[in-house]
Amino acid sequence: MHSDARPTLSSGRTTRRSLMLAAGVAVLAGCTSDPGKKPQASSSGPASSPSPSVPAATAQITAPAEGTANVPTAMEVAVTVANATKTEVVFADPGGEVVEAVPHQVEGAWIPARQLKYDTRYEARVTVTGSDGRTATTTASFTTMKKPGSLAKVTSVVNDGQTVGVAMPFIINFGVDVAKDQRAAVQRRLTVVSDPPQEGTWNWFNGKEVHFRPKDYWQPGTKLSLRAALGGLPIGGKWHTERDLTINATVGRKFLMEVENKTHQLTVTQDGQVVRTMPVSNGRPANPSASGHFMIMIKNEWEWFDSSTFGVPSDSKNGYRLKVYWPQRLTWDGEYLHSAPWSVGDQGKRNVSHGCTNLSPANAEWLWKQTLIGDPVIIRNTEEHVKWGNGWTDWDVSWDEYVKGSAVPYQPPAPPSASTSTSASASAAPSASS
Incomplete structure (x- = not known):
C-alpha cells in the first residue's frame, strides 16, 4: 500500500550530559578545556613576574586575524595554548553580551555555544590559567557577515x-x-x-x-x-x-517486531521477552513484501490507501482506494503494518496483500498502541529485499558498511x-x- 505521508520535522532545546559520538572526533561539551599540546604563543597576563620554576600559561589566537570582516556566524576561533591547566573562550559584542564557546571537533578550535548575530562586531577572548593559578588573556576582534539572502x-x-x-x-x-x-x-x-x-x-x-x-x-x-x-x-x-x-x-x-514470511507470523518481543505472536499476510507473489531491517517511521490512526498514487487507477481491476486503520509506515514507497479485515482468513496461511503486512483489526490496534517511532521491524524470507534509502534503512547494512x-x-x-x-x-x- 502507498501513502505520501511524511514525518513531522521540528527543533528544540537541549542540555549536554556525557559525551557521545559524532562526525569524526570526540568533543567536550563545555566552555573550558584541558591544556593544549602545541608550542606556546604570545599572550598577555598580569604584571607580576613569573615564577622561575613554573612556566607561565600563554595563549594565541591564530584565526580569525584581528579586524577580519565578513566572518560567518557559524565561525571558528583557532587557539594555541601552552602551560595551561584551563582554557576559557568567550565572544563579546559591543553591548556587553557574552556568548560562551565550546571546543570544536577540530583540535585547537572553538565555536560559539549559540549562533552569533549577523553584521556584528565581536571580540574573541581567550583566558588561560596556569598551574600556579595565574591567568593570561588574549583577544581578537572580528565582524560577522551580513545576513545572507539564501x-x-x-x-x-x-x-x-x-x-x-x-x-x-x-x-x-x-x-x-x-x-x-x-x-x-x-x-x-x-x-x-x-x-x-x-x-x-x-x-x-x-x-x-x-x-x-x-x-x-x-x-x-x-x-x-x-x-x-x-x-x-x-x-x-x-x-x-x-x-x-x-x-x-x-x-x-526495547520493542522488536519480527515477521517470518515462511510461517506468516509476526513475533513481538519487549526487553528480550516474547509478548505476542500474531498471524499475518504479506505481499502476494506479484507484489511481494520486501525483506530487511526497517523502523516504524510514521503512525496514523487511519489513512486513505489509493493505488493511483503509484500508477494503478483506483477503479481498475487491481486498483483500490480504502480507508485503512492503524497504519504504520515502513518504507517511502508504501509498505506498512496495518489492519486488514478483508484478509483475516488468509493471515497465518498465505500472502494476499499488495506488499504490506496485514494484521487482524484487533492485532493491528494492539500493536499500534504499543509502538514508538524508531522501533525496529525485521522482515525475513520474502521474494525481494528493500533498497537502500527506501525508508530509514540505517540497520539494513553492517556497521563496517555504514561508517x-x-x-x-x-x-x-x-x-x-x-x-x-x-x-x-x-x-x-x-x-x-x-
Missing part, C-alpha cells in the same frame, strides 16, 4: 522531548543539497551526546539528509542530545544554513579516561559528535 532550512525528524525506539537515528534534513566538499565541515558541527555513552556515526543518505545511528541499538532509557551548530554555515554556492538546532530525546524500552557513509574518516572511540566524567565518542569518531 538560507537553507535545517530540520530534525526527532522532536525535542520525544521518546523514541531503540533503533531511531537522529535525522537532519536540509532544504537544499549540501555540496560534497562541504559535508565534512557540516558533519564536524554536529554533536550527539548519549547518557550512557554509546559509539555511533553519521551517514549521508544523500545531499539533503544525514543520519546518526549507534553501532548497536540504543540502550533502553538512554538520554540523547543533539546540537547542530549550523546557523550561518556555508554549504555550497550561495547557500548558508538557516539556524542552529538543539534536540533532547529519550530512548524507550563508509560518513564524510569524516571514522575513528573508533578512545577508551574513557579515568580522570574525566565524559566519555569518548565515535562517528568518524566516537559516541557523540559530528
Whole structure:
C-alpha cells in the first residue's frame, strides 16, 4: 500500500550530559578545556613576574586575524595554548553580551555555544590559567557577515522531548543539497551526546539528509542530545544554513517486531521477552513484501490507501482506494503494518496483500498502541529485499558498511579516561559528535 505521508520535522532545546559520538572526533561539551599540546604563543597576563620554576600559561589566537570582516556566524576561533591547566573562550559584542564557546571537533578550535548575530562586531577572548593559578588573556576582534539572502532550512525528524525506539537515528534534513566538499565541515558541527555513552556515526543518505545511528541499538532509557551548530554555515554556492538546532530525546524500552514470511507470523518481543505472536499476510507473489531491517517511521490512526498514487487507477481491476486503520509506515514507497479485515482468513496461511503486512483489526490496534517511532521491524524470507534509502534503512547494512557513509574518516572511540566524567565518542569518531 502507498501513502505520501511524511514525518513531522521540528527543533528544540537541549542540555549536554556525557559525551557521545559524532562526525569524526570526540568533543567536550563545555566552555573550558584541558591544556593544549602545541608550542606556546604570545599572550598577555598580569604584571607580576613569573615564577622561575613554573612556566607561565600563554595563549594565541591564530584565526580569525584581528579586524577580519565578513566572518560567518557559524565561525571558528583557532587557539594555541601552552602551560595551561584551563582554557576559557568567550565572544563579546559591543553591548556587553557574552556568548560562551565550546571546543570544536577540530583540535585547537572553538565555536560559539549559540549562533552569533549577523553584521556584528565581536571580540574573541581567550583566558588561560596556569598551574600556579595565574591567568593570561588574549583577544581578537572580528565582524560577522551580513545576513545572507539564501538560507537553507535545517530540520530534525526527532522532536525535542520525544521518546523514541531503540533503533531511531537522529535525522537532519536540509532544504537544499549540501555540496560534497562541504559535508565534512557540516558533519564536524554536529554533536550527539548519549547518557550512557554509546559509539555511533553519521551517514549521508544523500545531499539533503544525514543520519546518526549507534553501532548497536540504543540502550533502553538512554538520554540523547543533539546540537547542530549550523546557523550561518556555508554549504555550497550561495547557500548558508538557516539556524542552529538543539534536540533532547529519550530512548524507550526495547520493542522488536519480527515477521517470518515462511510461517506468516509476526513475533513481538519487549526487553528480550516474547509478548505476542500474531498471524499475518504479506505481499502476494506479484507484489511481494520486501525483506530487511526497517523502523516504524510514521503512525496514523487511519489513512486513505489509493493505488493511483503509484500508477494503478483506483477503479481498475487491481486498483483500490480504502480507508485503512492503524497504519504504520515502513518504507517511502508504501509498505506498512496495518489492519486488514478483508484478509483475516488468509493471515497465518498465505500472502494476499499488495506488499504490506496485514494484521487482524484487533492485532493491528494492539500493536499500534504499543509502538514508538524508531522501533525496529525485521522482515525475513520474502521474494525481494528493500533498497537502500527506501525508508530509514540505517540497520539494513553492517556497521563496517555504514561508517563508509560518513564524510569524516571514522575513528573508533578512545577508551574513557579515568580522570574525566565524559566519555569518548565515535562517528568518524566516537559516541557523540559530528
